[in-house]
Amino acid sequence: MFNFAAEKMKVRMQELKIVHAMEDEILFVDDIRDAKDLPSISMSYNSIVHCRKGQIIVEMGGNHQVKVISGQLLLIPVGKLVNPMLVSTDAEATALLVSDRMLKSVLGNQINIWNKAMYMREIYVVDGNDWLGSIQKYTHSIFKIEKMPLLSREIMVSFLRTTLLMICEELLRHEDMALGGDTSSIHDKEIFNQFLQLLSSQEQKRQRVSFYASQLHITPKYLSLISKKVSGKNPMRWITESTMQDCYSLLKETDMSIKEISNKLGFPNSSFFSQYFREQANVTPMEYRLEHKRVVR
Structure with a gap:
C-alpha cells in the first residue's frame, strides 16, 4: 500500500537538503540556512546544532530567545516546539538529528545525563571545544557518501557515541558548576x-x-x-x-x-x-x- 505520509516526508526531506542515514534514525543538514522548515522536521528528533561561524537565535514560546555563537552547540530534545531559527548573514552551522531510539541505543545508561539536562533546561547551549571540530569533519565526510556501506555505518555510530558522550561530559561539568550556587539540599x-x-x-x-x-x-x-x-x-x-x-x-x-x-x-x-x-x-x-x-x- 502506498504510504502518502512517508512519501510526503521524503519530498520534504529532499527540499530541505537533509541527508538520510541509518534508516532515518540519523539525519544530517550541511547548512541550516538551506533548511527553512528545519524546526518542523527537527521536532521529531534530538537536534545537535553546531554553530561554526556567526550566531544563531532560537525563539521559544514567542518571548524567550536563546543565542548561540561560533564554537557552541545548541541541543534541542525531541518534541520541543521552537520558532524558526534566525541566523546572522555570516553564519555557518550544521545540524545532526538523532531519533530517540538511536539516542537511547548509543548512550545506554548515560541517557540519564542527557535526559536530566534536557528536562532541566528544555534546550541547552554548550561549548564545543577543540574535540568537536575533528569529529565534525569526519562526520561530514561520512554523510557525503551516496550509498553508505555497512562499515561506514558502524563507524558513524561509533563516532556518534563518542560525540554524545563528550557532550554528556560537558553537561555534567555545567551541572557541577551550577550546583555551586544551588541552595537545594x-x-x-x-x-x-x-x-x-x-x-x-x-x-x-x-x-x-x-x-x-x-x-x-x-x-x-x-x-x-x-x-x-x-x-x-x-x-x-x-x-x-x-x-x-x-x-x-x-x-x-x-x-x-x-x-x-x-x-x-x-x-x-x-x-x-x-x-x-x-x-x-x-x-x-x-x-x-x-x-x-x-x-x-
Missing part, C-alpha cells in the same frame, strides 16, 4: 531525581501529583516545593512534558490507532486524548502523525 535533589525516575518508569504518566508523592512517601505539597526549588518547574509540568514525549513517540514510531494510544497512556477516551494533545502541541494527534510519521524504507 542533597536530600531534596535525591527526592527530585527519584521523582524523575518514577515518572520515567510509568507507562501511564498522566497521574495526579498526589500519586507520585504517595509513591515517594511524601506529601504533594512537599513534592511541589522540592520540584520548584530544584528545577524551577512544578511536578505537573514535568508530568505533562513526559506524557507528551510518549505521545510523540507512539504517533511517530507505531501504527497504533489514536484510540489504542489513548488507552495505552491511560486517557479516559480518544476525544479527551485529542483535546489534551492539541492543547499542548497546537495540532491534533492525526495532524502531528501525518507531519512527522517515520519514513518506512
